[in-house]
Amino acid sequence: MKLHALLLSALALAATGASAAETPKTGGVLKFAVGAEPPNYDCHAQTSFAFIHPVRPHYNTLLKFDTAKYPAIRGDLAESWKVSNDGLTYNFKLRKGVKFHDGSAFSSEDIKATYDRLRNPQPGVRSVRQATYADIASIETPDALTVVFKLKKPNSGMLASFASPWDCVYSAAKLKQDPKFPERNIMGTGPFTFAGHVAGSHWTGRKFDGYFEKGKPYLNGYVAIFISGAPMVNALAAGEVLAEFRGHSPADRDRLLKTLGDKAAVQETPWVCSLVVTFNTRKKPFDDVRVRRALNLAVDRWGGAQALSKVALVRHVGGILRPGYELAASEKELVTYPGWSKDINKSREEARRLLKEAGVPNLSFTFTNRNIAMPYVPVGVFLIDQWRQIGVNVKHEQLETRLYLAAQQRDNPTYDAALDFNCDFMDEPNLQLQKYLSHDRSAINYAQQTDRVLDGLYDKQSGELDKKKRYALLREFEKRAFEQAYTVPTIWWHRIIVHHKPMKGWHITPSHYVGQDLADVWLDQ
Amino acid sequence: MDQLTALGGAQAPAASHSPWLLEVEDLHVHFVTTRGVVRAVEGISYKVKPGETVALVGESGCGKSVSSLAIMRLLAKPAGRVVAGRILFQGRNLLELSEDEMREIRGRDIAMIFQEPMTSLNPVLTIGFQIMEPLLIHLGMTEEQARARAMDLLKMVGMPDPERRLDQYPHQFSGGMRQRVMIAIALSCNPRLIIADEPTTALDVTIQAQILKLMKDLSRDLGIALVMITHNLGIVARYADRVNVMYAARLAEQGAAAAVFAKPLHPYTAGLLRSVPRLDQPRGARLETIEGLPPNLLDPQPGCRFAPRCPAQRDACVAAPPPLAEVEPHRYSACVRAKEMARVGPTGLGLQSANPQPPVPKRLDKARPLMKVDDLKTYFEVGAGFQVFKNTRSEVRAVDGISFEVFRGETVGLVGESGCGKTTVGRTLLRLEEATGGEMVFEGANVTRAGGQQLKDYRRKIQVIFQDPYSSLNPRMTVGEIIAEPMRVYRLVPDAKAARDRVAELLTQVGLFEYMAERYPHELSGGQRQRVGIARALAMEPSFIVCDEPVSALDVSIQAQIINLLEALQEKYRLTFLFIAHDLAVVRHISNRVIVMYLGRVMEIADRDTLYAEPLHPYTRALLDAVPIPDPALEAKREYRVLGGEVPSPLNPPRGCVFHTRCPLAGDECKMAIPGLREVRPRHFAACIKI
Amino acid sequence: MLRFILHRTLLMVPTLLGVAVLVFFMLRLMPGDPVATMLLGDAGGANISKEIIEAERARLGLDQPLYVQFFKWFWGALQGDFGFSMWTGQPVSYEIAIRLELSLQVAVMATMLAVLLALPLGTLSAIFKDTWIDQVIRMFSIAGLAVPSFWLGMIIILLLLSVFSWIPPLTFTSFVEDPWENLSQLIWPALAVGYRYSAVSTRMMRSSILEVLQEDYIRTARAKGVRERLVVARHAMRNALLPVVTVIGLEFAFLIGGLVVTEQVFNLNGIGKLFVQAVARSDFTMIQALVLLVSVFFVLINFVIDMLYAFLDPRIRYH
CATH class of the missing domain: 3.40.50.300 (P-loop containing nucleotide triphosphate hydrolases)
Incomplete structure (x- = not known):
C-alpha cells in the first residue's frame, strides 16, 4: 500500500501570508462588494459565488486550497490525512479544540453528519452535490478526531472535492434537531460569526474569538455589501469598499487604477471559466458532425484571444482544462486539435469544404447569447464574425438570463447554437468534463448528445490515480470531444482583481470560489 | 348725448364740477395677437350722468365689453392696450392713474357685474368672504362690521336666509342667486357707477326679469349710474335711459332709448330692430334680416363698416368712415344718409318693406300625426x-x-x-x-x-x-x-x-x-x-x-x-x-x-x-x-x-x-x-x- | 364623509381582485422558471440533476395545476399572507417591509422637494409669463423633463466621486437612528428624482395658474380692487392646486415602485430594486405581492387625492 502523505502543521499555515516580511496587524472591519445576493444560507444547496463570498468565512471545510500555492491542498478542519494506495480509503485526523460559534465542541460526528447530508440528503433537504460524492460507500468515525471515508471505486478528483468551498461543516447536533437548520441559520466553526444580513443590502460577520487558529482572524469583522455594475466600481473608487472578489473587466481595472493610483493593487490570473459554444444536436443541421466541426474550425482562437483581451475579460486559449493547470494540454498539443491550429486560413478552407459536403454551404442560424455585457456579448460578436468569414450568416439573439436558460431547457431546447459558460470552483477534470458527457449523465450538457466513447473516457480518467496516465486519457477525451464538436471551448477567462492596498493577506486564485474564508486577510492601517 | 369729443382740449380737468360722472372720449383699444392687431374699439365716446342707465348695444365682437373693461383697466395683459383716448371718471383721467390709485377705484367707485354668474364667483371661497373682501380692502372694516354689512347686502338683493347663506359656497346657489351675490358685491362699497356686462344673458327669462328689476330699482334708490352692456334690444327698451349702438368697434348711433327705437337713424339699428322676432307685432311671412357677416377686425375695410351689408349703401360710404354726427337734437348717427333717413324713415331708404306680407297658412293633415x-x-x-x-x-x-x-x-x-x-x-x-x-x-x-x-x-x-x-x-x-x-x-x-x-x-x-x-x-x-x-x-x-x-x-x-x-x-x-x-x-x-x-x-x-x-x-x-x-x-x-x-x-x-x-x-x-x-x-x- | 370613505374602500376590492388575477396568470405565461434561474444562472460547477430541479419545483408548489396554485396563493393573500419568496424563502411581507421605509422616505423627500420648488416656481413663471423669469424657470423645468433621473443620479455620483472622492453610504441607516447618515445617503437620490418630479409639477402649476388666471372669477377679484398679489395667492392658487395635486399624488405612488434604475445607480435597497430582482429571478410570489402593493398604493393615493380635492374644493366636499 503506497501512501500519499501530506502533513500540514499549524506553523506552515502562518507562512502563507502575502509577504513574509510584513507582520499582520489585527483589527479593522473589511468592507467588500458582492455582485449578487445569496438566496438562502445553506452551503450545500448553493452554486453561486454570491453565496461563497459572504458566507464562507462563517464555516470551515474538511480541507481547503492553499491560495498561495494553488492548486495545493491543505487541511482546514483536518490536521492531516492519508489516502490508501488503491484510492478507496481516506483517513482524516481532525484538529483538537475546535469549537462551533455556539460554544459546542466539534468532532468527527459533525463531519459525518455533514457529508451524509451532502451525499444523501433527507427529504426536503436540497444538496446539489450528491453526484460529487456518489462514489462514497461509507463514512466511519472510529473516534472523535478521526473520520474515515470508504469509496466504492477510485476517484482521482476526490481529494480536491474534500477541499470544495461548498461543503461547509455543520453541527451534527443542530442537523439532528432540524435537517433544514442551515437554510435559515449560520452556525459553523469558521473565523467569523454571523452578525446579520439585511436582505438586499449587506451581510455582516464578526470575529469569532473562539476560532481554533490562535491569533486569527486578524479582522474584527467584515461587511459584504451587495452591489454590482457601475455603482460597484464607483464604490471601489471611493474606497467605500476595498475589494470585490469576483473579477473586473480590463476597462474597469484601468479606470480604477487611474482613479486610485498607487492606492490600488492588482492581481491577475487565468480563470477556471471558459465560454463554450454549444450546438443543439437535436436540430438540423447541427446533428451533422461536419457542420459542427466546420463551425469549430472557423474560429481563430489565437487571434481572437489577443484582440478580445483588450476589451473583455477573456484572454487565454485552452482546451477543456484551464491553460496553466497541470493536467491541461500544452500549447504544442493544443495546436494539433481541430480548431486550435494556428493556420487559420487552412482551417477555414477545410470548414467551407465540410459545409459544402454537408449540403449547407450558405448556412444561416440564430446564435443564442446572454445579454450580459461582459464577456458574453463581445465574444458572441467575435464568433459571429468568425463564422461570417466562412460564409455563414448568423443572427445574434441576446436574452436575459431567465429566457436564455429557458431556450436551453433540457426537455425541449429551442435554440440552434448558444454561447454557454463553464465556470467551476476549482481545477478538476471531473468537473470540467461534465459539460461534454452524454445528455443522460450530465445536467449541464445542453448539446443533447449521447456519446458513450466520451462517457467511457471520463470514467477511466476519473478512476485513474496515476497523474501521467490520467493526463493521457484527458488528451484522448479532448481530441474526441473536439472532433465531434458537440460543445467546444472558445476562449478562457482572465481574472483581474483590483483592491485597495491596505487589504493584505489575500491571494488571487484561478477560481473566485476558493480562498474566501478571510482568516488570513488583514488591514494595514 | 349732449357734447361730443369735438370739444377736445377745452374739456380740461374741470374736475368734480363736471356734470358727467363718466366721460369716455375717442377711446381706441387694440389687441396684439399672433395674427396681427385687432382694432377692437375705434373712437368710442359716450358719457354717463350720475344715476342714469346707459346701454351699450351690439352684437358679439363689436367691442362693447372691451370698452367697458378698458374703463376698469382690466384688459387682458399684455395683449390688450388702450392706444388713444381719455376716460374721465369724476373728472380724473383713469388712464393716467397709477395701478394703486386705480385699484382703489375698482370695487369702491366703479363696480362691475359680469355675464356668467356660474363662473364669476370663486368656487373655493365662501360667498360671505367674497362679499366682505372689498369692504375689508376699501373701507377698512373689521371682520364683524364687514360680515354685518354683507348680511345687509344679501338682504338688499333679496337673498332669503342671508345669515346661513354667507357661509356657503357658490355651487350651492342657483344662477339667479349667484347673480344677486354679484350685485351684492358690486353694491358693497356704495359705488357711483356699476358696469353690468350682459348681466342676465345666461339666465332664464323669469329670473332675468327679477335681476334686471332689482338692478334698476337699486340704481334708482341708491343713485348709482348703470352702464348696461347687452345684445338684447328688449332689455334696452325696458331699462335704459339712453342707448349707444355699436357695430364693428365703432359707434353707429347714440340717443335717448325711446327716440332710437322709435326712429332709428342708422341702417344697422333699423336692421337690428326688424330682425328680432317680436311678441308685440303680427308675424310676417319671414324675418327681414341683415344679410352677410360683420367684418373681420384684423383687417377691416375702409369706410363705413356696415356698408357691405347695408341695402342703402352709397359710394361715399366706402370711401371714408362717416363720423358720428348730430342729426337731430341729442341724436347722433354715423351714417352719411342719416339726415335723409330721419326724413323718410327706414322704409324710405329701402331698408325694409312697407307692408310685411302675412304668412301663408299651412295645410296640415290633421288625421294622421307624424x-x-x-x-x-x-x-x-x-x-x-x-x-x-x-x-x-x-x-x-x-x-x-x-x-x-x-x-x-x-x-x-x-x-x-x-x-x-x-x-x-x-x-x-x-x-x-x-x-x-x-x-x-x-x-x-x-x-x-x-x-x-x-x-x-x-x-x-x-x-x-x-x-x-x-x-x-x-x-x-x-x-x-x-x-x-x-x-x-x-x-x-x-x-x-x-x-x-x-x-x-x-x-x-x-x-x-x-x-x-x-x-x-x-x-x-x-x-x-x-x-x-x-x-x-x-x-x-x-x-x-x-x-x-x-x-x-x-x-x-x-x-x-x-x-x-x-x-x-x-x-x-x-x-x-x-x-x-x-x-x-x-x-x-x-x-x-x-x-x-x-x-x-x-x-x-x-x-x-x-x-x-x-x-x-x-x-x-x-x-x-x-x-x-x-x-x-x-x-x-x-x-x-x-x-x-x-x-x-x-x-x-x-x-x-x-x-x-x-x-x-x-x-x-x-x-x-x-x-x-x-x-x-x-x-x-x-x-x-x-x- | 364616512360613506364616501366606505364607498371608496369597497371600490378597491374589485380593482385589487382584478390586479391579483391578472398578475398571477400573466406571470405564468412568461417564459422562465424560478428554479432554473436559481440553480443554473451561475452554476458554480455543480452538476444539478433533473431530480433536484423537480424536487425544488415541488417544494415551491410549481408542479401543481395552475388553478390550485392560484387558489392557494389567493386564499393566503385574502388573509394577508402573501407567501414566501421563491428565491430567498423568506416571507414576502418581510422582504418588502425591510425595504419599504427607504422607498417611502425617498418618495416623501422627493415629493417635498418637488412641492417646495414647484409651487413657487410654477406660480412665478405664470405671473411673469414670457419675461426672463418665466424663461429661466421654463428652462429649468424643460431640462428636468429631458434629463432622466437615473442619468442625473449618475452625474451626481460621478461629481461627488471626482470632486470629493466620496460617494453616499452604501447601506441604509434609519432616520431615527442617525439622521445625518440617513440624509447623506438619501438626499442624493431624492434630488435626482425630485428634480424631474418638480419639473413636471412646475409645468403643471404654471399652466394651471395661467388657466385659472383666465377664469372669470379672477376678473371679478380684480374688479373688486384686490391687490394682484392677493389675487394670485387667495383666488388663483387654491383653484390651481387641484390638477397639481393629482400629478403630485400619482407621481408619489409611482415612486414607491418605480425607482428601478435610480435605486440601482445609488445602490438603494428599495422596492424598485426588489422589483427588478424579482423579475430577473422569476420570483413569482414576490412579483405578485409587489404588483399588488403598488396597486394598493395607487388606489390609496387616489383616495388621498380625492380627500385633498374635497379639502380644496367645496364643490366636492358638499356633494
Missing part, C-alpha cells in the same frame, strides 16, 4: 354609482308624462326655462335617452323600444340640429366629411364622388358655397357652422327634425338668417320640426303650435296665435310678461309682474301642481293633486285647476 307622443316619461337615476347603497338612489323626473302630436309639415315649438325637460324630450324622441314610460308612435309605428333595423330606419328619418355650433362639429373633420359621414354610414350614396356631389348640393341649399366643403369648422363663423349642422341633418333626407335651441347661441342678425333658412327648407322638403327654445319670440315666429313645459310637465298647449294672444296658464302668462319688448314706448305702458322665486329642484319637485310655489293664483287646493292637461277651449289645452 309623431304621436303619449304619456312619455324619462327619469334619470342620480346619486351613488355603487349599487351597494340602493337606498341612496334618487331619480330626476326630467320628463314626467307628457303627450302631444306633431303633424307632417308643421313646426311645434317647445318652450320652457332651463331644467324644464324640453331638451330631454328631444333626446328621448331621438332615442338618445331611453323612455322610462309611455310611448312614441312615428308614422304609425311604435318606436319607443324599437331596435335593430327598425331603429336604424327611424334614426335616419329623425334628425337633430344642436344648439352649439362650436362643439357639435368635429374640429378634425372638414365640413365635407362632416356632412358626408352619416350618408356613408347609412350607405345613402354609392361612392365618394356621389357623396361629394351631394355635399355640394346640400351646401348650396343651406346658403353656403361648394368650396366650403374643404374647410374646417374653426374657419367658419357661428352662423355658417349652424348651416353646416343643418346640411348634415338634411343629408339623411329626414322627415322630422328636432331643433334644439338652434339659434340661441347666435347673434340677432344671424339668428334671423337661420330661422328664415329653416322655414324655407321646411317648405321645400315638407319637413316637420320640433323646435325647442327658451326664446318665446323666436318660438312664436316659427311655430304653428306651442307646448309650454315646466319641471318636466306640460303646462299648456295651443296654436301659436291663441297661445300668445290669450295665454291661459298663469305660468305662460308670467313667461310672456317677463319678456321685454324692444319698444320703449310699449314697455313704458306695459304692466308686467315679475314672477318671484326660483325653479324648484327637479330632484325634489313640489307636490301637487309643480308650479304652485311661484304661481300668483295658487291656493291650497293646488298642492293637493297634479292637475291634468285639459282642453279648456277647442284645441287649447292647459294644466291648471284655476282656469
Whole structure:
C-alpha cells in the first residue's frame, strides 16, 4: 500500500501570508462588494459565488486550497490525512479544540453528519452535490478526531472535492434537531460569526474569538455589501469598499487604477471559466458532425484571444482544462486539435469544404447569447464574425438570463447554437468534463448528445490515480470531444482583481470560489 | 348725448364740477395677437350722468365689453392696450392713474357685474368672504362690521336666509342667486357707477326679469349710474335711459332709448330692430334680416363698416368712415344718409318693406300625426354609482308624462326655462335617452323600444340640429366629411364622388358655397357652422327634425338668417320640426303650435296665435310678461309682474301642481293633486285647476 | 364623509381582485422558471440533476395545476399572507417591509422637494409669463423633463466621486437612528428624482395658474380692487392646486415602485430594486405581492387625492 502523505502543521499555515516580511496587524472591519445576493444560507444547496463570498468565512471545510500555492491542498478542519494506495480509503485526523460559534465542541460526528447530508440528503433537504460524492460507500468515525471515508471505486478528483468551498461543516447536533437548520441559520466553526444580513443590502460577520487558529482572524469583522455594475466600481473608487472578489473587466481595472493610483493593487490570473459554444444536436443541421466541426474550425482562437483581451475579460486559449493547470494540454498539443491550429486560413478552407459536403454551404442560424455585457456579448460578436468569414450568416439573439436558460431547457431546447459558460470552483477534470458527457449523465450538457466513447473516457480518467496516465486519457477525451464538436471551448477567462492596498493577506486564485474564508486577510492601517 | 369729443382740449380737468360722472372720449383699444392687431374699439365716446342707465348695444365682437373693461383697466395683459383716448371718471383721467390709485377705484367707485354668474364667483371661497373682501380692502372694516354689512347686502338683493347663506359656497346657489351675490358685491362699497356686462344673458327669462328689476330699482334708490352692456334690444327698451349702438368697434348711433327705437337713424339699428322676432307685432311671412357677416377686425375695410351689408349703401360710404354726427337734437348717427333717413324713415331708404306680407297658412293633415307622443316619461337615476347603497338612489323626473302630436309639415315649438325637460324630450324622441314610460308612435309605428333595423330606419328619418355650433362639429373633420359621414354610414350614396356631389348640393341649399366643403369648422363663423349642422341633418333626407335651441347661441342678425333658412327648407322638403327654445319670440315666429313645459310637465298647449294672444296658464302668462319688448314706448305702458322665486329642484319637485310655489293664483287646493292637461277651449289645452 | 370613505374602500376590492388575477396568470405565461434561474444562472460547477430541479419545483408548489396554485396563493393573500419568496424563502411581507421605509422616505423627500420648488416656481413663471423669469424657470423645468433621473443620479455620483472622492453610504441607516447618515445617503437620490418630479409639477402649476388666471372669477377679484398679489395667492392658487395635486399624488405612488434604475445607480435597497430582482429571478410570489402593493398604493393615493380635492374644493366636499 503506497501512501500519499501530506502533513500540514499549524506553523506552515502562518507562512502563507502575502509577504513574509510584513507582520499582520489585527483589527479593522473589511468592507467588500458582492455582485449578487445569496438566496438562502445553506452551503450545500448553493452554486453561486454570491453565496461563497459572504458566507464562507462563517464555516470551515474538511480541507481547503492553499491560495498561495494553488492548486495545493491543505487541511482546514483536518490536521492531516492519508489516502490508501488503491484510492478507496481516506483517513482524516481532525484538529483538537475546535469549537462551533455556539460554544459546542466539534468532532468527527459533525463531519459525518455533514457529508451524509451532502451525499444523501433527507427529504426536503436540497444538496446539489450528491453526484460529487456518489462514489462514497461509507463514512466511519472510529473516534472523535478521526473520520474515515470508504469509496466504492477510485476517484482521482476526490481529494480536491474534500477541499470544495461548498461543503461547509455543520453541527451534527443542530442537523439532528432540524435537517433544514442551515437554510435559515449560520452556525459553523469558521473565523467569523454571523452578525446579520439585511436582505438586499449587506451581510455582516464578526470575529469569532473562539476560532481554533490562535491569533486569527486578524479582522474584527467584515461587511459584504451587495452591489454590482457601475455603482460597484464607483464604490471601489471611493474606497467605500476595498475589494470585490469576483473579477473586473480590463476597462474597469484601468479606470480604477487611474482613479486610485498607487492606492490600488492588482492581481491577475487565468480563470477556471471558459465560454463554450454549444450546438443543439437535436436540430438540423447541427446533428451533422461536419457542420459542427466546420463551425469549430472557423474560429481563430489565437487571434481572437489577443484582440478580445483588450476589451473583455477573456484572454487565454485552452482546451477543456484551464491553460496553466497541470493536467491541461500544452500549447504544442493544443495546436494539433481541430480548431486550435494556428493556420487559420487552412482551417477555414477545410470548414467551407465540410459545409459544402454537408449540403449547407450558405448556412444561416440564430446564435443564442446572454445579454450580459461582459464577456458574453463581445465574444458572441467575435464568433459571429468568425463564422461570417466562412460564409455563414448568423443572427445574434441576446436574452436575459431567465429566457436564455429557458431556450436551453433540457426537455425541449429551442435554440440552434448558444454561447454557454463553464465556470467551476476549482481545477478538476471531473468537473470540467461534465459539460461534454452524454445528455443522460450530465445536467449541464445542453448539446443533447449521447456519446458513450466520451462517457467511457471520463470514467477511466476519473478512476485513474496515476497523474501521467490520467493526463493521457484527458488528451484522448479532448481530441474526441473536439472532433465531434458537440460543445467546444472558445476562449478562457482572465481574472483581474483590483483592491485597495491596505487589504493584505489575500491571494488571487484561478477560481473566485476558493480562498474566501478571510482568516488570513488583514488591514494595514 | 349732449357734447361730443369735438370739444377736445377745452374739456380740461374741470374736475368734480363736471356734470358727467363718466366721460369716455375717442377711446381706441387694440389687441396684439399672433395674427396681427385687432382694432377692437375705434373712437368710442359716450358719457354717463350720475344715476342714469346707459346701454351699450351690439352684437358679439363689436367691442362693447372691451370698452367697458378698458374703463376698469382690466384688459387682458399684455395683449390688450388702450392706444388713444381719455376716460374721465369724476373728472380724473383713469388712464393716467397709477395701478394703486386705480385699484382703489375698482370695487369702491366703479363696480362691475359680469355675464356668467356660474363662473364669476370663486368656487373655493365662501360667498360671505367674497362679499366682505372689498369692504375689508376699501373701507377698512373689521371682520364683524364687514360680515354685518354683507348680511345687509344679501338682504338688499333679496337673498332669503342671508345669515346661513354667507357661509356657503357658490355651487350651492342657483344662477339667479349667484347673480344677486354679484350685485351684492358690486353694491358693497356704495359705488357711483356699476358696469353690468350682459348681466342676465345666461339666465332664464323669469329670473332675468327679477335681476334686471332689482338692478334698476337699486340704481334708482341708491343713485348709482348703470352702464348696461347687452345684445338684447328688449332689455334696452325696458331699462335704459339712453342707448349707444355699436357695430364693428365703432359707434353707429347714440340717443335717448325711446327716440332710437322709435326712429332709428342708422341702417344697422333699423336692421337690428326688424330682425328680432317680436311678441308685440303680427308675424310676417319671414324675418327681414341683415344679410352677410360683420367684418373681420384684423383687417377691416375702409369706410363705413356696415356698408357691405347695408341695402342703402352709397359710394361715399366706402370711401371714408362717416363720423358720428348730430342729426337731430341729442341724436347722433354715423351714417352719411342719416339726415335723409330721419326724413323718410327706414322704409324710405329701402331698408325694409312697407307692408310685411302675412304668412301663408299651412295645410296640415290633421288625421294622421307624424309623431304621436303619449304619456312619455324619462327619469334619470342620480346619486351613488355603487349599487351597494340602493337606498341612496334618487331619480330626476326630467320628463314626467307628457303627450302631444306633431303633424307632417308643421313646426311645434317647445318652450320652457332651463331644467324644464324640453331638451330631454328631444333626446328621448331621438332615442338618445331611453323612455322610462309611455310611448312614441312615428308614422304609425311604435318606436319607443324599437331596435335593430327598425331603429336604424327611424334614426335616419329623425334628425337633430344642436344648439352649439362650436362643439357639435368635429374640429378634425372638414365640413365635407362632416356632412358626408352619416350618408356613408347609412350607405345613402354609392361612392365618394356621389357623396361629394351631394355635399355640394346640400351646401348650396343651406346658403353656403361648394368650396366650403374643404374647410374646417374653426374657419367658419357661428352662423355658417349652424348651416353646416343643418346640411348634415338634411343629408339623411329626414322627415322630422328636432331643433334644439338652434339659434340661441347666435347673434340677432344671424339668428334671423337661420330661422328664415329653416322655414324655407321646411317648405321645400315638407319637413316637420320640433323646435325647442327658451326664446318665446323666436318660438312664436316659427311655430304653428306651442307646448309650454315646466319641471318636466306640460303646462299648456295651443296654436301659436291663441297661445300668445290669450295665454291661459298663469305660468305662460308670467313667461310672456317677463319678456321685454324692444319698444320703449310699449314697455313704458306695459304692466308686467315679475314672477318671484326660483325653479324648484327637479330632484325634489313640489307636490301637487309643480308650479304652485311661484304661481300668483295658487291656493291650497293646488298642492293637493297634479292637475291634468285639459282642453279648456277647442284645441287649447292647459294644466291648471284655476282656469 | 364616512360613506364616501366606505364607498371608496369597497371600490378597491374589485380593482385589487382584478390586479391579483391578472398578475398571477400573466406571470405564468412568461417564459422562465424560478428554479432554473436559481440553480443554473451561475452554476458554480455543480452538476444539478433533473431530480433536484423537480424536487425544488415541488417544494415551491410549481408542479401543481395552475388553478390550485392560484387558489392557494389567493386564499393566503385574502388573509394577508402573501407567501414566501421563491428565491430567498423568506416571507414576502418581510422582504418588502425591510425595504419599504427607504422607498417611502425617498418618495416623501422627493415629493417635498418637488412641492417646495414647484409651487413657487410654477406660480412665478405664470405671473411673469414670457419675461426672463418665466424663461429661466421654463428652462429649468424643460431640462428636468429631458434629463432622466437615473442619468442625473449618475452625474451626481460621478461629481461627488471626482470632486470629493466620496460617494453616499452604501447601506441604509434609519432616520431615527442617525439622521445625518440617513440624509447623506438619501438626499442624493431624492434630488435626482425630485428634480424631474418638480419639473413636471412646475409645468403643471404654471399652466394651471395661467388657466385659472383666465377664469372669470379672477376678473371679478380684480374688479373688486384686490391687490394682484392677493389675487394670485387667495383666488388663483387654491383653484390651481387641484390638477397639481393629482400629478403630485400619482407621481408619489409611482415612486414607491418605480425607482428601478435610480435605486440601482445609488445602490438603494428599495422596492424598485426588489422589483427588478424579482423579475430577473422569476420570483413569482414576490412579483405578485409587489404588483399588488403598488396597486394598493395607487388606489390609496387616489383616495388621498380625492380627500385633498374635497379639502380644496367645496364643490366636492358638499356633494
